[in-house]
Amino acid sequence: MELIGAIIIGAIAGWLGSLIFKGSGLGLLWNIIIGILGGAVGSWLFGVLGVSLGSGWVPAIITGAIGAIVILAIINLLFGVKKR
Structure with missing residues (x-):
């Protein structure tokens, strides 16, 4: 059951992070x-x-979203991904 919770929280956090950082989902x-x-x-x-x-759940989603934004920023710096 924890795995399903991690997947759900990860999906929401990743979606929020990509929405905030790039403006679209991945x-x-x-x-x-x-x-x-x-x-x-x-x-x-x-x-x-x-x-x-x-x-x-809510603090976990917020923490995951902030971490996702950090990861996306690092990816953008390393690989020069351009915003559309």
Whole structure:
């Protein structure tokens, strides 16, 4: 059941991150991948900064979306992906 929750949270977080950063979605599979990775990056980043959003689905989605934005920004810097 945790895997399904991680996939759902990852999909929503990745979609929000790509919407905020690029203005369009990347597709369901990439949204899930970026969102799950973004959750890990966001959790690490908030841990380093000493920030806690609490527990539950909404803080997990917010953390994942912020992490997804960081990942998308790094990808954009490394590969020079242009906005459409």
